[in-house]
Amino acid sequence: METGLGVAKNMRSKRAAQNAAMAECKRKGGKGCRIELAYYNQCGVMVAGQSSLNVAAAATVERGTEIGMELCGKAGDGGCALYFSDCSPPVLVTR
Numbered sequence: 001m002e003t004g005l006g007v008a009k010n011m012r013s014k015r016a017a018q019n020a021a022m023a024e025c026k027r028k029g030g031k032g033c034r035i036e037l038a039y040y041n042q043c044g045v046m047v048a049g050q051s052s053l054n055v056a057a058a059a060t061v062e063r064g065t066e067i068g069m070e071l072c073g074k075a076g077d078g079g080c081a082l083y084f085s086d087c088s089p090p091v092l093v094t095r
Helices: 014-027 061-074
Strands: 043-048 053-058 081-087
Touching: 043 061, 053 061, 061 081
Parallel strands: none
Antiparallel strands: 043 053, 043 081
């Protein structure tokens, strides 16, 4: 299977972000693109192992990486390493 990675940030809605990420994945050659993680007002990470991809969202990249590494280890995968990380900016909502 051909793979691609698509990400989107600073979008006005979850749907817009998902559509943009799917389009980017397909542009990069992805055939089985799917949404693995959506996050808002937090950080998202991807930890890749030799045979798996683990995603997590948390308050910080460091905590998300810890979670992703734990998932990778529990899957019995080797070579686990941070592949991608990004944080969405906090948004102040006033009423």
